Amino acid sequence: MTATAPAPPPPRLEADPQLVEEVVHLLASADERRWAVYRRRIDPLYDRPDRDAAIPAALLQLFREWGAEGAVAAALGGLGVPRALLARSHRPGDEGADLLVGEERTVLLRLPAGAFLDGATLARYLRHEMRHVKDMLDPKFAYERDLGASGRTRAEQELVRNRYCVLWNLAIDRIEEPPVGAATRRAQLDRVFAALSDGQRTRLAARFEDPSLRTHPMLLAAARDPWEFLGEPRRGPVGGQPCPLCGFPTYDWDGAPPVAAIRADFPRWDASHGACRQCSDIYRAASAC
Numbered sequence: 001m002t003a004t005a006p007a008p009p010p011p012r013l014e015a016d017p018q019l020v021e022e023v024v025h026l027l028a029s030a031d032e033r034r035w036a037v038y039r040r041r042i043d044p045l046y047d048r049p050d051r052d053a054a055i056p057a058a059l060l061q062l063f064r065e066w067g068a069e070g071a072v073a074a075a076l077g078g079l080g081v082p083r084a085l086l087a088r089s090h091r092p093g094d095e096g097a098d099l100l101v102g103e104e105r106t107v108l109l110r111l112p113a114g115a116f117l118d119g120a121t122l123a124r125y126l127r128h129e130m131r132h133v134k135d136m137l138d139p140k141f142a143y144e145r146d147l148g149a150s151g152r153t154r155a156e157q158e159l160v161r162n163r164y165c166v167l168w169n170l171a172i173d174r175i176e177e178p179p180v181g182a183a184t185r186r187a188q189l190d191r192v193f194a195a196l197s198d199g200q201r202t203r204l205a206a207r208f209e210d211p212s213l214r215t216h217p218m219l220l221a222a223a224r225d226p227w228e229f230l231g232e233p234r235r236g237p238v239g240g241q242p243c244p245l246c247g248f249p250t251y252d253w254d255g256a257p258p259v260a261a262i263r264a265d266f267p268r269w270d271a272s273h274g275a276c277r278q279c280s281d282i283y284r285a286a287s288a289c
Contacts, residue, residue, distance in 0.1 A: 008080035010073055011107060017056045019088035020063045022113035027066050030117060038062065068116050072109065075126035079133060081105045088113065097129035099136040107133055125179040131172045135214070143216045156247050163192045163223035170205055171214040194249075195241035196226055203230060237274030244269060245279040254280035261287040 028038035041062065045054045063069050076084050082104050089095040089110040100106040109129065115122050135141040147161060166188045169178075178185060186205075193201050204226055207213060227234040237243075237253045245266065257275040261283040269275075275283075 008078060010077050011079065011081045011084040013069065013073055013076065013084045013086060015060070015063065015069065015072075015086040016088050017059070019086065019111070019113060020056070020068075021059050022088065023068050023116045024059050024062045024066070026113050026117060027068070028062075034066065067119070071116070071119060071122055072126065075123070075130050076107060079107065079130065079137065081107050081133075081137075083107070084109065086111065097133050099133055105137075121179070124177050128169075128172060128176050128179045131176050132168070135168075135172075135216075141215050147220060154247065156242060156244065159192065159242055159247075160220075160223045163226075164219050166192050167204075167208060167219050167222055168214075171208040171211075171219070174209055174211065174214075193226060195237065200226070200230060200232065234272060243276035243279055244273045245275050248276070250276035250278075252277045258283045258287055 024038065028034045041058050042055060045051050045058055048054055072084075072086055081099075084107040085100075087108065087110045089112050095110050095112060095115070097110075098108045100108050109126075111122075115125065136143045147157070147164065166185075170185060170189065173185065189201055189205060190198075193204065196204065204222065207222070207230070213219075222229040240249055240251060242248060243250050245262065253274050254277045257271060257280040259271050262269055262275060262279075
């Protein structure tokens with residue numbers, strides 16, 4: 001009989017005291033019985049000389065008793081990572097999981113306090129985020145934090161990064177219950193791939209139904225050049241996509257840009273890539289001097 005390998009121990013979880021305080025206060029405010037417990041446990045501590053240490057300790061105890069820490073610990077189980085940091089997200093879009101590599105591998109998880117008010121939604125979100133971490137840990141995924149030369153401008157680099165994230169989420173949606181609805185995910189896809197036709201976006205999403213394509217190199221290739229990834233010709237710029245020269249979205253494409261002048265600064269640029277009228281006018285003016 002083959003012995004089953006023991007599961008790796010759960011990571012050591014360290015929670016941001018500010019997040020702990022906000023979560024406990026929100027959970028207490030949403031339930032009269034919890035609010036009574038909160039007042040009974042916390043209020044007397046303000047008169048103690050050691051209140052600066054006693055209050056955070058009491059809040060952490062309630063954070064554990066009310067299941068908030070357990071929800072996070074359950075999602076982190078089985079990763080084989082020694083340490084996890086639970087931090088407070090500061091703005092929408094800042095939440096999510098990341099893997100820090102230093103003296104010891106550490107999962108960094110950022111969440112808003114309000115995420116703890118709905119246990120089922122939180123569990124679904126955490127499972128999805130931990131799949132990102134599992135991919136990062138999997139040598140077959142071949143994750144690299146640096147996306148390399150992903151664009152000529154900062155705006156273009158950011159577009160590639162956003163495309164990469166949306167495609168990665170789509171690929172994970174195939175194996176984990178999505179934390180957002182299909183309509184929301186499609187809207188995200190449409191926004192970052194506005195230069196593609198509707199049919200091309202549908203075909204791109206369908207490609208990542210194949211689990212073998214959920215790798216860092218494949219996701220990055222699709223994010224950088226979706227036309228080449230699909231094996232379909234690029235038919236010129238589409239309204240709303242970023243100008244490859246300045247990086248700003250435009251609906252005002254120049255039908256006859258000054259090719260020679262632009263290529264002096266952008267040797268890899270081709271007329272089929274397009275140029276917004278403002279960039280074209282700048283290069284025309286420069287070449288006329």
